[in-house]
Amino acid sequence: MSNKRSEPDSHQPHNTHIIFLAPIGLIFMGGLASLYPRPSGLLGIILLVNLVVSGVWTWIGFRKMLDLRPRWRGVYTITHFDLFFLYGAIFSWRGISERLGSALLMFGLLILAAWVGYRYREAILSEVLAPTKWLTRILYFVATGGGGGAVVGMMVGKMDSDIPLYLVYIVFLLLVMVIHSFWIKIEDPDWDPKPYREKQE
Numbered sequence: 001m002s003n004k005r006s007e008p009d010s011h012q013p014h015n016t017h018i019i020f021l022a023p024i025g026l027i028f029m030g031g032l033a034s035l036y037p038r039p040s041g042l043l044g045i046i047l048l049v050n051l052v053v054s055g056v057w058t059w060i061g062f063r064k065m066l067d068l069r070p071r072w073r074g075v076y077t078i079t080h081f082d083l084f085f086l087y088g089a090i091f092s093w094r095g096i097s098e099r100l101g102s103a104l105l106m107f108g109l110l111i112l113a114a115w116v117g118y119r120y121r122e123a124i125l126s127e128v129l130a131p132t133k134w135l136t137r138i139l140y141f142v143a144t145g146g147g148g149g150a151v152v153g154m155m156v157g158k159m160d161s162d163i164p165l166y167l168v169y170i171v172f173l174l175l176v177m178v179i180h181s182f183w184i185k186i187e188d189p190d191w192d193p194k195p196y197r198e199k200q201e
Contacts, residue, residue, distance in 0.1 A: 019067050022080040023054045026087070033090040043090070050083060074186035081179045085110065085172045092169040096162055106169065113173045117180030124181035126193030 030047035034040050057076070066072040086107075093106050117124060184191050 019058055019061060019073070019076065022076070023051055023058060025080065025084050026050055026054055029084050029087040029091065033087040033094065036091060037095055040094075047087075054080065054083075070189045071186055074182065078179055078182065078186075082114070082176075085176050085179075088168060088172045092165045092172075095165040096169075109173060110176060113176040114180045117177035118183050121181040121184040122191075122193075124177060125184055125191075128178055128181065129193050 026047070030043075030050065034043040034047055061067045061072065061076060067076070089106055089110050093103055096102065
């Protein structure tokens with residue numbers, strides 16, 4: 001029996017190797033969370049465990065061609081984004097204030113953002129895929145440029161230490177809502193924003 005992966009059809013991605021980027025994202029953000037503002041052995045161990053589980057999950061998905069299944073790929077992607085944003089929240093929390101109250105607030109808001117993204121997934125995703133409001137375009141600009149700019153600014157020491165951390169956290173809250181709105185595509189791969197908008201009009 002041939003060990004070669006079968007060619008995907010027209011409805012499947014042509015380059016499924018992209019799933020190997022997920023563990024790399026965890027290394028980046030998990031590394032920042034573990035090292036800033038000082039190294040944390042506990043977070044380092046947690047990150048290592050996450051990477052082992054992620055690596056095994058990724059390899060099995062690739063070898064068994066599970067990455068060609070939209071539902072598997074969607075769950076896999078959202079889970080890894082959740083871990084990425086969780087480490088991002090830890091990174092911000094450790095830099096701002098390592099207090100229990102701050103942790104409860106920041107991680108509580110992260111969970112709330114995920115719930116809002118799922119609860120209003122059709123409305124959010126339809127606006128993401130085809131923006132109709134200026135507010136959406138502004139938020140998109142902030143989410144795509146603000147987080148990266150804040151991290152770079154903090155690294156070169158040109159911004160006050162707390163400002164970029166708050167900005168990174170706010171950007172992650174927005175992105176969590178967007179990522180969880182993609183559950184509608186897992187539940188219904190053929191979902192399209194146009195019928196939804198017509199129904200709302």
